[in-house]
Amino acid sequence: HSIAALASVKRCWSALVGPPKFWDDGYDDNTAGLATACGAASDDIVVGLTNADTNVAYAFDEPLEFNAVTFVDSFDGATKSNISGGRYDGPGSSMDLGWQCYLPGQSPLWNNEVRTNGVSNCDSATNWRPLYSLPNGTAFVDSTDATTYRVKAMDAQSELASVNVSNCTDIPVTNAPAIVSYTAADIPTVALTWSDLPTVSAANTIKYIHGVEQ
Numbered sequence: 001h002s003i004a005a006l007a008s009v010k011r012c013w014s015a016l017v018g019p020p021k022f023w024d025d026g027y028d029d030n031t032a033g034l035a036t037a038c039g040a041a042s043d044d045i046v047v048g049l050t051n052a053d054t055n056v057a058y059a060f061d062e063p064l065e066f067n068a069v070t071f072v073d074s075f076d077g078a079t080k081s082n083i084s085g086g087r088y089d090g091p092g093s094s095m096d097l098g099w100q101c102y103l104p105g106q107s108p109l110w111n112n113e114v115r116t117n118g119v120s121n122c123d124s125a126t127n128w129r130p131l132y133s134l135p136n137g138t139a140f141v142d143s144t145d146a147t148t149y150r151v152k153a154m155d156a157q158s159e160l161a162s163v164n165v166s167n168c169t170d171i172p173v174t175n176a177p178a179i180v181s182y183t184a185a186d187i188p189t190v191a192l193t194w195s196d197l198p199t200v201s202a203a204n205t206i207k208y209i210h211g212v213e214q
Contacts, residue, residue: 063089063096064149066140074133083132086140088149094130095140095151101125 049058066086072079087096099113101122112131113122122128140149198204207214 063087064140065143066095066149067143069138069140071132071134071138074135080132088140095134098131100129100131102127102129 050056051058064087066088068082068084069086070079070081070083083097085096085098089096099122100110101113101120102109103111103122103125110129111121113120115121134151136152138151140151141147142149
């Protein structure tokens with residue numbers, strides 16, 4: 001079995017190899033802030049799809065849920081031990097290991113998402129990234145049947161690193177090219193002036209409407 005992950009040098013997302021399926025999104029309809037019930041309470045389904053022609057509801061596949069996993073994060077190189085809660089709920093999934101959001105004007109700019117009674121602290125975020133970046137080959141063991149799945153990078157995203165401003169205080173110019181001075185004599189004579197342009201008239205004007213010459 002294999003799970004393909006949209007990964008990067010810095011951050012990664014996951015997607016399942018195989019035919020498309022419907023999945024629940026991980027937040028139930030008894031969560032505060034949801035106005036419409038969908039299915040039964042605590043059934044982990046908040047989205048329902050009904051065929052417009054047959055009026056038959058589609059059944060959502062249960063997400064794959066995994067045991068805790070340990071890996072070396074591709075983002076910071078640190079070992080992440082016994083990270084629990086991993087689950088795969090469809091293409092674009094982050095393995096449900098958490099997200100970070102970019103909140104302009106706050107310090108730090110990147111914050112771990114936290115939900116309280118269904119309300120996210122990232123409601124005003126302008127960008128998102130997974131909390132962890134899984135390296136190729138990271139094994140996830142299904143908590144139900146012990147099947148092992150592995151992630152694989154499919155794409156890359158690089159981010160500029162922050163450095164201390166003192167790194168820019170002394171930039172050597174020993175290898176810079178010599179300064180070249182220019183004078184008015186170095187500027188070539190202009191051969192064409194505005195007075196040389198033709199006068200626009202009805203006789204020499206071509207009209208186009210929707211790309212068709214009139």
